[in-house]
Amino acid sequence: MMDAKKMLRAFYDRLFEFFGPQKWWPARSRFEIILGAILTQNTSWKNVEKAIKNLRSAGVLDYRGLKELSQRRLASLIKPAGYYNIKAERLKNFINFLSLEYQGNLTKMLKEKTLVLRQSLLKVKGIGKETADSIILYAAGKPVMVIDAYTKRIFSRHRLISPDSSYDHVQELFMDNLPKSPIFYNEFHALIVRLGKEYCVKKPRCDACPIAALKY
Ligand code: SF4
Structure with a gap:
């Protein structure tokens, strides 16, 4: 055996x-890691980088920037990552979750106990197990x-x-x-x-x- x-x-x-x-993870901030984990679903990392670069150039690469951005404009900025309408919706779902559960405070979210954080993330539409665990490991630095x-x-x-x-x-x-x-x-x-x-x-x-x- x-x-x-x-x-x-x-x-x-x-x-x-x-x-x-x-x-890993190739990103400048924990927020960027989370965006990357959502954007990388079904596409290459090269395409994710282009989408993140667009968000950075537009000055919306943070919680407030994405919260205030319309879903339509967000979709156009992340177009290089593919499935951009679906991914814009997923990013907005995450931002709404962060807003409702943690008042936009990412540090507070990432400090949650591993299992609690995992269960909460899995309730966000568009975040599956691989994405949730990528966030927990690479953004929160917890062992999964x-x-x-x-x-x-x-x-x-x-x-x-x-x-x-x-x-x-x-x-x-x-x-x-x-x-x-x-x-x-x-x-x-x-x-x-x-x-x-x-x-x-x-x-x-x-x-x-x-x-x-x-x-x-
Ligand atoms: S290519 Fe895949 S199957 Fe072949 S030796 Fe490497 S890891 Fe194993």
């Missing part, structure tokens, strides 16, 4: 040795492992999980077998994304992959 703890640790060590630190399509693809190919495993099952497996550290989860998720983008693509590049010769 596979030793999940040993395997995950071996993956982490090899990826860190090969790619080095990823310095973010699970995404790359994680499922890589670890099902290595038979740790089945391809149709649920988000909760995979997250539990990681968190039960890894140190409960936000720094560790931050780096591991970023390394997994890098591996998934560069090697473990749809047609995997196992011949060149840093994981190929790994023994665990």
Whole structure:
């Protein structure tokens, strides 16, 4: 039987040795991390950067700016991120949530206990588990492992999980077998994304992959 703890640790060590630190999340503020986590749904990070740049140039890259901005204008500014009408609505849903629950005080929101914050975020229309956990890990700095399509693809190919495993099952497996550290989860998720983008693509590049010769 596979030793999940040993395997995950071996993956982490090899990826860190090969790619080095990823310095995530690429953002200038915690507010920007949250916007990025919502905007990155179904699009590349390059497109998110363009959308955030537009928001910055328009001087609305903060709670008040987005609160006062019309949804239509917001949609036009975030157009490069794709699905811009839906994403503008999601950003507005988040801003309304922040306003109603925390009077616009982001620090207060991010200080919530992990489970309370997660449950609250999941009630915001358009914020699913991956987005909520990205906010909790990268903006609040609390220890939750973010699970995404790359994680499922890589670890099902290595038979740790089945391809149709649920988000909760995979997250539990990681968190039960890894140190409960936000720094560790931050780096591991970023390394997994890098591996998934560069090697473990749809047609995997196992011949060149840093994981190929790994023994665990
Ligand atoms: S590319 Fe191949 S060796 Fe690399 S992680 Fe994917 S399945 Fe494993």
